[in-house]
Amino acid sequence: MSRASITKAHSKIQELSWEPTFITPVEKYPTDYTFEKAPKKDPLKQVLRSYFPMEEEKDNRVFGAMDGAIRGNMFRQVEQRWMEWQKLFLSIIPFPEISAARAMPLAINAVPNPEVHNGLAIQMIDEVRHSTIQMNLKRLYMNHYIDPAGFDITEKGFANCYAGTIGRQFGEGFITGDAITAANVYLTIVAETAFTNVLFVAMPGEAAANGDYLLPTVFHSVQSDESRHISNGYSIILMALADERNRELLERDLRYAWWNNHCVVDAAIGTFIEYGTKDRRKDRESYAESWRRWIYDDYYRSYLVPLEKYGLTVPHDLVEESWNRIWNKGYVHEVAQFFATGWFANYWRIDAMDDTDFEWFEHKYPGWYDKYGTWWERYSDLSKKNGHNPIAFEPELSNYEYPHRCWSCMVPCLIREDTVMDEVDGQVRTYCSETCHWTDAVAFRPEYKGRPTPSMGKLSGAREWETLHHGNDLADIMQTLGYVRDDGKTLIPQPHLDLDPSKMWTLDECKGITLNSPNVILNGMSPAERDAHMAKYKAGGPAGRPAPEAVPA
Amino acid sequence: MAEDTIQKPAKVRSVPITHFTDSEAGAKEFPSSRSRSYNYFEPAKRRASVYEDVTVDVQPDPERHLTQGWVYAFADGTSGYPKEWTQLKSSDWHEFRDPNEEWNMTIFRNAANTVRQVAQSLANAKAAGSYAGWSRSWAQIVERHVSAWAHVEHGLGLHVYTPSQRDAPTNMINNALAVGAVHKLRFAQDLILYNLELTELIEGFDGSAHVDVFQNDPIWQKTRETVEQITGTRDWAEQFFVTAVIFEPLVGELFRSGFVMQAAAPQGDFVTPTLMGAGESDCAREQKGARALFSMLTQDPEFGAANKAVMEGWLEKWTPRCLEAGRQLQPIWSQVSEKVVRFDDSLARSFARMNDLLNDIDITAPKEITA
Ligand SMILES: [Fe+2]
Ligand SMILES: [Fe+2]
Numbered sequence: 001m002s003r004a005s006i007t008k009a010h011s012k013i014q015e016l017s018w019e020p021t022f023i024t025p026v027e028k029y030p031t032d033y034t035f036e037k038a039p040k041k042d043p044l045k046q047v048l049r050s051y052f053p054m055e056e057e058k059d060n061r062v063f064g065a066m067d068g069a070i071r072g073n074m075f076r077q078v079e080q081r082w083m084e085w086q087k088l089f090l091s092i093i094p095f096p097e098i099s100a101a102r103a104m105p106l107a108i109n110a111v112p113n114p115e116v117h118n119g120l121a122i123q124m125i126d127e128v129r130h131s132t133i134q135m136n137l138k139r140l141y142m143n144h145y146i147d148p149a150g151f152d153i154t155e156k157g158f159a160n161c162y163a164g165t166i167g168r169q170f171g172e173g174f175i176t177g178d179a180i181t182a183a184n185v186y187l188t189i190v191a192e193t194a195f196t197n198v199l200f201v202a203m204p205g206e207a208a209a210n211g212d213y214l215l216p217t218v219f220h221s222v223q224s225d226e227s228r229h230i231s232n233g234y235s236i237i238l239m240a241l242a243d244e245r246n247r248e249l250l251e252r253d254l255r256y257a258w259w260n261n262h263c264v265v266d267a268a269i270g271t272f273i274e275y276g277t278k279d280r281r282k283d284r285e286s287y288a289e290s291w292r293r294w295i296y297d298d299y300y301r302s303y304l305v306p307l308e309k310y311g312l313t314v315p316h317d318l319v320e321e322s323w324n325r326i327w328n329k330g331y332v333h334e335v336a337q338f339f340a341t342g343w344f345a346n347y348w349r350i351d352a353m354d355d356t357d358f359e360w361f362e363h364k365y366p367g368w369y370d371k372y373g374t375w376w377e378r379y380s381d382l383s384k385k386n387g388h389n390p391i392a393f394e395p396e397l398s399n400y401e402y403p404h405r406c407w408s409c410m411v412p413c414l415i416r417e418d419t420v421m422d423e424v425d426g427q428v429r430t431y432c433s434e435t436c437h438w439t440d441a442v443a444f445r446p447e448y449k450g451r452p453t454p455s456m457g458k459l460s461g462a463r464e465w466e467t468l469h470h471g472n473d474l475a476d477i478m479q480t481l482g483y484v485r486d487d488g489k490t491l492i493p494q495p496h497l498d499l500d501p502s503k504m505w506t507l508d509e510c511k512g513i514t515l516n517s518p519n520v521i522l523n524g525m526s527p528a529e530r531d532a533h534m535a536k537y538k539a540g541g542p543a544g545r546p547a548p549e550a551v552p553a
Numbered sequence: 554m555a556e557d558t559i560q561k562p563a564k565v566r567s568v569p570i571t572h573f574t575d576s577e578a579g580a581k582e583f584p585s586s587r588s589r590s591y592n593y594f595e596p597a598k599r600r601a602s603v604y605e606d607v608t609v610d611v612q613p614d615p616e617r618h619l620t621q622g623w624v625y626a627f628a629d630g631t632s633g634y635p636k637e638w639t640q641l642k643s644s645d646w647h648e649f650r651d652p653n654e655e656w657n658m659t660i661f662r663n664a665a666n667t668v669r670q671v672a673q674s675l676a677n678a679k680a681a682g683s684y685a686g687w688s689r690s691w692a693q694i695v696e697r698h699v700s701a702w703a704h705v706e707h708g709l710g711l712h713v714y715t716p717s718q719r720d721a722p723t724n725m726i727n728n729a730l731a732v733g734a735v736h737k738l739r740f741a742q743d744l745i746l747y748n749l750e751l752t753e754l755i756e757g758f759d760g761s762a763h764v765d766v767f768q769n770d771p772i773w774q775k776t777r778e779t780v781e782q783i784t785g786t787r788d789w790a791e792q793f794f795v796t797a798v799i800f801e802p803l804v805g806e807l808f809r810s811g812f813v814m815q816a817a818a819p820q821g822d823f824v825t826p827t828l829m830g831a832g833e834s835d836c837a838r839e840q841k842g843a844r845a846l847f848s849m850l851t852q853d854p855e856f857g858a859a860n861k862a863v864m865e866g867w868l869e870k871w872t873p874r875c876l877e878a879g880r881q882l883q884p885i886w887s888q889v890s891e892k893v894v895r896f897d898d899s900l901a902r903s904f905a906r907m908n909d910l911l912n913d914i915d916i917t918a919p920k921e922i923t924a
Pocket of ligand 2 (some may be wrong): 070263406407408410411431432433436
């Protein structure tokens with residue numbers, strides 16, 4: 001269909017909607033936003049008769065590429081370091097995709113605009129497409145990659161590993177709580193408009209550089225639907241801005257959504273790109289550089305800041321602080337180090353960094369080696385089975401203090417000096433940052449700045465992985481969670497890439513090790529002990545190095 | 554070749570260097586090196602289908618692997634996919650598999666085929682000038698009633714199937730409902746864009762008449778009221794049950810198959826039945842899903858009896874409404890010049906269809922349709 005005929009058809013299909021007169025619609029998904037006097041803003045126009053054949057064509061290209069990759073023996077050239085991280089990435093991503101589908105009725109219910117409804121309904125089926133196409137890609141990896149372990153347990157592993165909750169927010173956050181907070185601000189205005197750039201553009205670039213050209217095919221196909229979604233979200237936020245009463249809520253939600261997306265997406269994608277690659281050409285962008293381009297320049301400066309002309313204050317301070325965390329505070333490096341420390345609690349293999357990697361990191365992030373180099377050398381040493389424990393349980397050898405979790409974003413408090421400790425809801429909690437503390441203590445509450453916010457959601461669940469398994473034997477944990485290979489003994493995760501069975505870690509090396517939760521221990525302390533502990537914790541780092549003794553409390 | 558061009562240093566291009574990594578399946582033997590299937594769910598048959606692989610457990614919940622529970626809750630403390638969003642209960646909601654096995658390949662392939670079929674039919678009719686042969690009374694039926702039907706499909710797609718795919722508790726149910734939603738929406742759009750085409754091709758065809766007909770013509774008011782009532786129902790399973798099991802046979806199929814498909818051909822109209830037929834066959838897919846879901850629930854070892862009672866309550870509440878809506882459409886049957894089908898015969902066919910459905914689901918048919 002030509003553009004002109006789509007426009008004409010799109011205007012005709014507006015005749016389909018009507019206002020009910022026999023009933024009042026059920027308010028299925030509550031929101032504190034109001035759209036009573038919102039002028040209607042149109043999203044990108046689309047009708048299903050042109051949409052379906054267009055998407056079918058895209059699908060055909062993806063299926064064709066899949067056949068081609070198999071016939072072309074792509075897996076003779078993929079880097080295992082990279083493919084192992086796909087066991088985590090591809091276990092997470094279909095869930096946010098499908099959650100985005102589920103989020104659409106939240107927005108439809110809240111926003112009185114038939115044109116937006118049409119766009120949102122199409123987005124719903126786009127997201128079903130994305131979720132299933134990604135599951136199918138992963139299935140192909142499982143069938144054709146040398147080590148299927150970890151792909152075979154994928155959705156279960158995602159639901160029970162130490163990183164699962166970090167990823168789940170980017171998904172659950174779309175579908176629960178205030179309908180507009182979730183389905184508009186968190187999902188579309190921030191996750192899709194800002195962070196899909198690093199997800200669906202930077203990730204595929206890195207995949208291609210590691211011999212995997214299928215991931216780019218699938219993810220570019222996914223990304224090509226994104227501009228319609230962004231346009232749906234933009235129409236809704238403009239409508240919301242028409243009502244003064246929404247402004248405070250929008251500002252709250254932009255702060256929460258921006259910060260949470262930064263914490264979660266930069267943690268995960270930053271690690272995959274910086275620590276999952278074997279391609280160390282220095283003329284390629286680092287994660288920090290692509291973040292600066294895609295998120296800071298393209299999103300923040302060209303999309304977010306212009307919203308201020310509608311009287312909205314956007315979270316400049318948080319955007320700057322995210323950059324500060326990435327560039328000066330080593331956020332991605334700290335996270336990658338944490339993931340590697342916790343290799344025993346997952347379902348993929350994590351390769352050590354070597355001299356080539358060191359040189360690249362030093363080039364891209366001057367000063368990197370002094371902070372992280374020694375630890376990675378230790379990681380490499382301790383990856384060989386030699387009578388010692390997994391690195392997390394060798395704090396002396398690794399000079400690493402296992403971190404507290406952030407109650408809000410569930411990434412640990414890795415930038416030690418920024419850690420906030422507070423008693424909230426009767427529990428002593430730790431937060432990675434001021435903003436994460438605010439998210440729990442202030443934003444997700446039934447009142448905000450003196451006004452009732454009865455529709456705002458709550459943070460829930462057994463949020464700390466370590467607390468769930470506190471006091472248990474590591475071998476039991478591994479078995480319960482299913483991280484054991486089909487010989488009943490060898491672990492799925494490994495701290496190296498060597499597939500020689502005699503070099504692979506087994507349950508035997510996990511027996512007799514007890515996992516402890518820093519938060520349980522913290523809550524067991526007296527207030528004075530706690531303050532002393534926290535002062536020392538905050539004086540630690542970088543790279544998880546404990547502070548020297550005798551730091552004044 | 555001149556010497557200077559040979560000696561010019563090649564510009565260094567930065568390209569990925571491929572290494573032979575030998576990372577393909579089978580390159581080595583080690584524990585789990587042959588573990589090449591998703592191992593965290595029981596397939597319905599011996600081997601998992603692609604559909605199951607890409608759908609099952611993509612939305613893990615505390616009953617399935619999710620050890621830390623939902624990390625966000627609504628203000629009232631419910632979280633994830635609350636089971637209280639329907640009265641029906643299951644000892645294992647996750648057992649449901651979509652009999653249509655929909656995933657991205659099937660969804661877009663099927664829908665695109667339908668689009669092509671409809672497009673060809675429209676193009677042929679236009680090329681053959683076949684609308685010229687329509688009687689004025691038939692054109693009016695299409696202008697008023699066939700076009701009014703588009704609203705019904707739209708309402709059910711957007712306000713029943715779309716929210717249901719948020720509300721049901723598993724990924725397998727939700728995906729099936731999401732597909733139902735776009736089937737309905739595509740069908741609604743096809744009908745209204747057909748209306749647009751006819752407005753351009755048939756002299757005197759009033760392209761906007763359907764709005765008033767659906768809003769005010771007494772023939773349609775009970776149908777509109779019933780659709781609005783279904784959209785205004787909180788319980789997603791009730792919405793789906795009422796739509797697929799009661800409304801579709803007593804109103805949807807009654808009008809689409811019982812009237813339009815029968816009456817069009819003698820009027821020299823082969824296009825409208827093509828559109829209606831496409832909608833009807835999508836509808837049959839959703840009914841297949843409904844059969845599978847609701848019979849799973851009536852056969853539930855723990856809650857089967859209670860579920861039957863709930864569904865029978867829904868039948869009691871909604872059958873009279875839908876029947877009344879269907880009966881109010883009766884005058885349309887007499888608006889065609891050539892009577893090919895009697896309303897009572899169409900209705901009897903609808904009763905039979907609904908009885909079949911209820912029989913498969915294993916619940917007692919209400920008295921209204923067994924007489
Ligand atoms: Fe998506
Ligand atoms: Fe945090």
